[in-house]
Amino acid sequence: DPHTFEAGAKVSQTVSSARLVVQNGLGYDSYMNKIEAATPSSARKVIVVQHLLGLPDSTANPHLWYDPGTVPKVARAVADDLSRLAPAHAAVFSANLARFTASLQPWLEAIASARAAYAGTPVATTEPVAAYLIEAMGLDDLTPFVFQADVMNGVDPSPQDVTTEKALLTGNRVKAFVYNEQVTDSLTQSLATLSHGHDVPVVGVYETMPTPGYHYQTWMVAEVRSIVRALADHVSTTHL
Known part of the structure; x- marks a missing residue:
């Protein structure tokens, strides 16, 4: 981490x-x-x-x-x-x-294309690893930031915030669940399982560049494509 x-x-x-x-x-x-x-x-x-x-x-x-x-x-x-x-x-x-x-142009073009097609689409996250990218794509992250910050900082979120997060996944309120694939715990794993169980596509994003086979540009393009695949085709991508 x-x-x-x-x-x-x-x-x-x-x-x-x-x-x-x-x-x-x-x-x-x-x-x-x-x-x-x-x-x-x-x-x-x-x-x-x-x-x-x-x-x-x-x-x-x-x-x-x-x-x-x-x-x-x-x-x-x-x-x-x-x-x-x-x-x-x-x-x-x-x-x-x-x-x-x-x-960088292929990445920027992929972001622009996603924004044109999916701006305003609601998603849920565990922490703000890809928050700047999600914002650039025009997506609406419904997860309260206090929950994201707690997960990012290794603090147990409040029961109320956990309940709010789970309701996003069980209540058909989001079109994808995005989590940090490289840093997980029992809570984030349970949320991913909950997402799968309620037909919410799961997308793993990476805090540090996955290897082998990637450099920065291809890594970022792959992250955009994984999110778009979840929104367009209802397909999960948990590993790059």
């Missing part, structure tokens, strides 16, 4: 020797701050995505890489910093940035 990850000696050594570091912020990877503070370097450039986007510390959902508006900005910042670190190769970094930006 990335939320509880603790960096070991190998990670610390890698970060301490890096000239460019990209980190999420919003408390998601706070261990990076500790490593950087322990190994200060005036030559190291650090991109904190939270700060790049101008997000306050109170931002509730830290899963910024699921927001289609985030990645192009991060890529631009990476290219700019690499050009400052190695100006002789600036043209290469610029060309790579253009190539990477173009490679």
Whole structure:
């Protein structure tokens, strides 16, 4: 679980020797701050995505890489910093940035197509892993955010919130149930079982990139297609 990850000696050594570091912020990877503070370097450039986007510390959902508006900005910042670190190769970094930006187009087109077809469609979730993507697709997440936040933070949701979530699945109120496939517990597993039992398609999304066979772009396209498959064909996808 990335939320509880603790960096070991190998990670610390890698970060301490890096000239460019990209980190999420919003408390998601706070261990990076500790490593950087322990190994200060005036030559190291650090991109904190939270700060790049101008997000306050109170931002509730830290899963910024699921927001289609985030990645192009991060890529631009990476290219700019690499050009400052190695100006002789600036043209290469610029060309790579253009190539990477173009490679995001199939994902953006898949999102736009889904939004055109399914905007306003109600879904339920366990936690806000893919919330930015769900929002970009125009879907209506009916799960109370307090429930999502509790699951994300490893806190037992209140009985009232659990009852509310179950009612979404048993009352034919949602068209898909989306859960974090990589971090489950007895509650999320029981909700998935409940969904299957009430003919609600189940979609597993991933907090970190599934391997082997994926890179970021194909991973994100696969997530969109899994959700669309649930809405269009009533088919569950629990594993990529």
